[in-house]
Amino acid sequence: MSAVFAIPGDKDQRTGGYIYDATVLDLLNQIGCPTAHLELPGSFPNAPAHDMETALNALRAVPASTPVIVDGLALGAMPPEGVASIAAPVIALVHHPLGLETGTDPARAQDLIRNEAAVLEHVAHVIVTSTHIGETLWADFGVSPDRITVASPGFLRPMTGSAPVSPPLILSVGLLSSRKGHDVLISALAQIADLPWQAEIVGRPQDPNYTAELQSQISNAGLANRIQLRGEVDGAAIEDAYRRASMFALATRYEGYGMVLSEAMLHGLPVVSCAVGAVPETVGYAGRLVPADQPDAFAAELRTLLEDPDQLAKAAQASLEQSAGLPSWHDTTRHFADVIKRVAESLAPPFPFGPTK
The missing domain is CATH 3.40.50.2000 (Glycogen Phosphorylase B;)
Structure with a gap:
C-alpha cells in the first residue's frame, strides 16, 4: 500500500495547514504507509494557467493504482474536468473551503464554492480537519457523509512549564x-x-x-x-x-x-x-x-x-x-492510513465523520 501527497508550495511553511500536511506526510512513511511528496506550484489558489496545467499534469502522472491526497488549497481551485482526468483515486484534504476565506469578493467566493463542490464530486474520499468542516461539506457542498472522514490535528505535549512575564x-x-x-x-x-x-x-x-x-x-x-x-x-x-x-x-x-x-x-x-x-x-x-x-x-x-x-x-x-483529550499526530495519521487503505482496495462502507476502530 503506497500513496502520494500533493501539496502546493513549500511544505515546510510555518502555518497550521502546512504543519499539518508536513507532519502527516512524515508520519505516514514512519508507520509503514509509503507516501511520496509531490510539490505543486505555490501560486494556488490563484494559480495562472501555466501553473494549473503543470499541477494537473503532475497529478495525471500518478499511477491509477496509487491514491493521491491533494491539499484543498490546490484541489478546490482546479477545474472539475481537470480533476476528472486524473487516473489515480483522489483523496481531498479540506482544511476549509476556499470560498469561505474572509475578504474574498462575494462573486469570487460563490464561484469558488460552486467550483469546489463540483471538484469534490470527482474524488474518492474527503478528509477534513474538523467535524464543523465535515458538516459544512455535507450541508453546503453536497458531499455525502459516508465519503467524509475527520482527522483532527494532532499535538505534542509541552516539554517545559510556563514562566509568565510581567507585565502579562x-x-x-x-x-x-x-x-x-x-x-x-x-x-x-x-x-x-x-x-x-x-x-x-x-x-x-x-x-x-x-x-x-x-x-x-x-x-x-x-x-x-x-x-x-x-x-x-x-x-x-x-x-x-x-x-x-x-x-x-x-x-x-x-x-x-x-x-x-x-x-x-x-x-x-x-x-x-x-x-x-x-x-x-x-x-x-x-x-x-x-x-x-x-x-x-x-x-x-x-x-x-x-x-x-x-x-x-x-x-x-x-x-x-x-x-487533555486532544489527539496525537499518530492518531491523526492513522486516520489517513485507514482511508488510503480502503481507497486502494476500492472499499466504500458507510463512514460518517470518522474512521472505524
Whole structure:
C-alpha cells in the first residue's frame, strides 16, 4: 500500500495547514504507509494557467493504482474536468473551503464554492480537519457523509512549564491575514490601554498591505511600545512565546479548526476568541468566545482576565482540562492510513465523520 501527497508550495511553511500536511506526510512513511511528496506550484489558489496545467499534469502522472491526497488549497481551485482526468483515486484534504476565506469578493467566493463542490464530486474520499468542516461539506457542498472522514490535528505535549512575564503577555499566533482578525484584537487592546500588559502577534505576513495597515493601526493607537508584530518565527520561538504568555487571544473571523487554539490550551493559557467556524468545537467550555468583529466585547473579556486573578486561574485550568483529550499526530495519521487503505482496495462502507476502530 503506497500513496502520494500533493501539496502546493513549500511544505515546510510555518502555518497550521502546512504543519499539518508536513507532519502527516512524515508520519505516514514512519508507520509503514509509503507516501511520496509531490510539490505543486505555490501560486494556488490563484494559480495562472501555466501553473494549473503543470499541477494537473503532475497529478495525471500518478499511477491509477496509487491514491493521491491533494491539499484543498490546490484541489478546490482546479477545474472539475481537470480533476476528472486524473487516473489515480483522489483523496481531498479540506482544511476549509476556499470560498469561505474572509475578504474574498462575494462573486469570487460563490464561484469558488460552486467550483469546489463540483471538484469534490470527482474524488474518492474527503478528509477534513474538523467535524464543523465535515458538516459544512455535507450541508453546503453536497458531499455525502459516508465519503467524509475527520482527522483532527494532532499535538505534542509541552516539554517545559510556563514562566509568565510581567507585565502579562497577551499572545496571538496566526497568519497576518484579514481572516485572523488581528485588526480587531488591536482595537480591543486599545480599549484596555489603562491596564498593564504587553502583546505579541506571531505569524507570517500574507498580504503586505494588511501588514502595513496593522502596523499603522498600532502606531495610531499609541501602542507601538506595547504591541509587537513578530512575523514568522521557528517552532522553538513559538514555544518560548507560549511559555512566557499569560493568555492567548485570536479575534478570528473564521477557522476550519484553529490549531493554535489547541496549542494554547496545551500550554494552560486562557483563550479569548470568536464563536465562528470550528472554534467552539475546538475550545469547548475552555474558551471565552465573543461574536466576530466585536472589539468592545473582545476587550471586555481581556479586561476581566487581566483584572481578576481568580478568573484567570480558572480559565487556565479549564484550558488544561480541555486539552487533555486532544489527539496525537499518530492518531491523526492513522486516520489517513485507514482511508488510503480502503481507497486502494476500492472499499466504500458507510463512514460518517470518522474512521472505524
